[in-house]
Amino acid sequence: DAGVTQSPTHLIKTRGQQVTLRCSPKSGHDTVSWYQQALGQGPQFIFQYYEEEERQRGNFPDRFSGHQFPNYSSELNVNALLLGDSALYLCASSLVRGNTEAFFGQGTRLTVV
Amino acid sequence: KQEVTQIPAALSVPEGENLVLNCSFTDSAIYNLQWFRQDPGKGLTSLLLIQSSQREQTSGRLNASLDKSSGRSTLYIAASQPGDSATYLCAVPDTGRRALTFGSGTRLQVQP
Numbered sequence: 001d002a003g004v005t006q007s008p009t010h011l012i013k014t015r016g017q018q019v020t021l022r023c024s025p026k027s028g029h030d031t032v033s034w035y036q037q038a039l040g041q042g043p044q045f046i047f048q049y050y051e052e053e054e055r056q057r058g059n060f061p062d063r064f065s066g067h068q069f070p071n072y073s074s075e076l077n078v079n080a081l082l083l084g085d086s087a088l089y090l091c092a093s094s095l096v097r098g099n100t101e102a103f104f105g106q107g108t109r110l111t112v113v
Numbered sequence: 114k115q116e117v118t119q120i121p122a123a124l125s126v127p128e129g130e131n132l133v134l135n136c137s138f139t140d141s142a143i144y145n146l147q148w149f150r151q152d153p154g155k156g157l158t159s160l161l162l163i164q165s166s167q168r169e170q171t172s173g174r175l176n177a178s179l180d181k182s183s184g185r186s187t188l189y190i191a192a193s194q195p196g197d198s199a200t201y202l203c204a205v206p207d208t209g210r211r212a213l214t215f216g217s218g219t220r221l222q223v224q225p
Binding site for chain 2: 004033040056090092100
């Protein structure tokens, strides 16, 4: 059983560019959440997708957007990249019902230069 | 707004010691609490999930406790090993939401 998989593992982009990160949830999970983790900090919630809709959103600007596909996989898009967007981006999957565990992928390290 | 604090921020111990990591949260109306391990530059590995109705959860040398009324959880690691060296994070769902709020973590180093 594959866990949560993210791609790519590492990415280097230039300020002002756009980036797309991808996530495949754990088998059987229907909910995908995205987090941003700066060095030395805990992850910060960006948004959560369920049934192909954004259900909850953290304190992130509209430059951050996402999508969930019918197979539950998800994308995170960031437009007009800033140096401050450099971070580890984590995807988590879970089930919408019940007090279930969140499982995380290995993350995508984004560096903006 | 839920806030999560972890103490200490860093800890260095010799191999074989038993140790306790602390996590506190401000809003006790939580569904559950989850402990994670994170190796440098890597993703998060779930260690233990404690439901709000539980007081303890055990997995191998790890034992996590939860006291909702006082807003506290502890992660106990028995007979620590160098392979336990990592950052340990606790997280709780925000009130009424399922987004997780994390502490900043405890960076553990176990000396051989």
